[in-house]
Amino acid sequence: MARKQDLIDELLGESEPIIDRSLRGQALRRADQGKPPRTMTAWEWEAYYREHGQPESHANVAAGARVRWLQRLRAWTRQRRLPAATSQEDK
Secondary structure, three states, X not given: OOHHHHHHHHHHOOOOOOOOOOHHHHHHHHHHOOOOOOOOOHHHHHHHHHHHOOOHHHHOOOOOOOOOHXXXXXXXXXXXXXXXXXXXXXX
């Protein structure tokens, strides 16, 4: 924590626990809680899966079910236009 922040906390009498919000601190909290890491290389993921198995959060993605971003964008814009189109037809 910055020295100025320490002085401010001392003057205001605030005594909140110091939380490390850096990427390293977040990674350590995630590891302590037993959550899988967020970013690794392909080789690190292979080693992680061999050692820990595949987490449930990663298992729900089907290998052949990937949709291109353009298809997702088109579907999203179609959904956004539907209410406006139906309201004009009612008139």
